[in-house]
Amino acid sequence: MSLRFPRTIAALFAMTLIAAPMETFASDTVRIGYQRSSTLMGLIRDSGVLDDRLAQQGVDIRWHEFTSGLPMLEALNLGDLDLSADVADTVPIFAQAANVDLTFYATEAPSPAGQAMIVHADSSIDSVADLKGKRVTVTRGAGNHYLLLAALNRAGLTLDDVQVSYLTPSDARAAFVQKNVDAWIAWEPYLSTARAQDDTRTIVDGSDGLANYTRFYLAATPYAESHPEVVGTVYRTLKEAGDWVRAHRHEAAQRLSPLWGGIDPKIIEAALSNRSYQVEPVSKAQFDEQQQIVDAFLEAGVLPRKVDTRDAHIYEPTNEEQ
Template identity: 35%
Template sequence: MRWRRTITAAVSVLALGALTACGASEGSTGKAAVPGPVSAADLAKVTLKVGDQKGGVQALLTAANLLGDVPYKIEWSTFTSGPPLLEAASAGAIDLGRVGNTPPIFAAAAKAKIAVVSVATSNVEREALLVPPDSPVKDVASLRGRTIGVAKGSSAHGQILNTLRKAGLSTKDVQLSFLQPSEAYAAFTQHRIDAWAIWDPYTAQAQLDAGGRAIADGRGSSNGLSFQAASTAALGDAGKNAAIKDYLIRVVKAQKWADTHRAEWAKAWAQGTGLRLDVAQKSVDAGRDLPTPLDDTVVKSEQQLADAFGEDRTLPGKVDFASFVDRRYGLELEAVRSNG
């Protein structure tokens, strides 16, 4: 696969109006102080540093035509998976980015300086455990003693943990080979690993190009959540706080657009990232991210996943996921999600 590492900027001089007022919404945890409003002139001076992943938000916003009037600059950086993205956010190298359900848990265990600020759900059937087409492995239980490729701390790591538990196994009964997706794809096609825990669009690529066969998916083992997570430094900065709010509203609008324009989104995604159209279309047709409230149900589900990692002794101690949740944008995002 050919992927471009993108660092681009989108600039506009549109006055903000309501978006310059960034007071705390009900439920804000106060992990980072909520700054006061900023003027349109000050917002125009802001550069929002956004972390992205393969087939990510930049392509989505572009396809939905939601980058043309951005009243601040955006600098994009592409990461291989969620864990290094959140490391960059915690270090202040980026301001926010989209990750799956597991990276924030590992970041919380490491006391990272981040908070999740919005959430979406996706089709858990596309979080797959794949084996090569000629593999003798027929089910998860047959993986005992075998090697599974997975990106450490990624959503696939959480999925494989719960998938193994459902089959009466633990991570101690298999050999986890911690590989980033591009490395894992090569290992998978060369039969250097017996199975691969992965998400779309890699799932679609492996199925279409390498004949990958799914022996399990995320049903019953994944909550299908993905998060926008921001650095606490950015959340405490007045200009970036305002930019993040505007950016998240655009993401919600784009997610809703993509769900009703799947053919257009698949074509734009393929063109913008180098995906083959059939791979992009397969991923899109299965259902991509849809916005959902960052409520207590989400926090409880993530806490259960964190506790499962703790019981597996993958994490050094207990994680209080709620302490890494900031709901300051909740009311505005819910209004967009509900009303368009």
């Protein structure tokens, strides 16, 4: 029997909710952090499907919005959050360096085109080598920070060869538009927004082995260990949401537009095409590149101490959840 995809993500999830057996659990609360750009978790929050599923398990959700990944993981460390939406692969490294007890409960397949270095169309910069002496902006500790290091290294340059400004994405966009910086490594949806609204050229992205730009979903380890059934429900819902987005980019863009401040759905659809949204279990092998990031950040003086990325805890979903 063939199955048709429903027209809305809420309908897709509702099919599973109707069929789900009712079980009795003790009343509880899970606190979930997300960013405005958290695609899958944003859609899930908007649909209410996870709230409904966890309500069947006697669990209420408290949603908390953050401006970036590092403060979100700090909240995990302080006990103010239980689970986080996706963060770039660089972010957990700083949390591990601060001895935050994290559990990786999901990942997305790599999206190397999900971030890229752009310049103005009339710029004299044609390659990474041309960045010498130029002004570049990234967000400190974010995935674009590592892409800058990797790109400079491949071109035989270091951070000492460029003038780096560490700005949030919104501030970086303003600096780029006003031509206060020569190059900006942006991630989605900021990247597709700039490409659509400004006259830009792309110098390099994460392809050719520069940076996989893998996204991870994290939990406070004490919570993951004491509430595996909640983590499992969140994992299953994320996976279904990712499958839906990949099959329904146009509709997903329409739904995300008001959640992302009214960005043109056509821009969002372009942004979605640069991310995999393929939710998978986390494996130790994925930490190999993270260890490379550790080494790069240590050499650049960005990371306070060396960490072994393989020391992190991993949640393993059940066969039913996968």
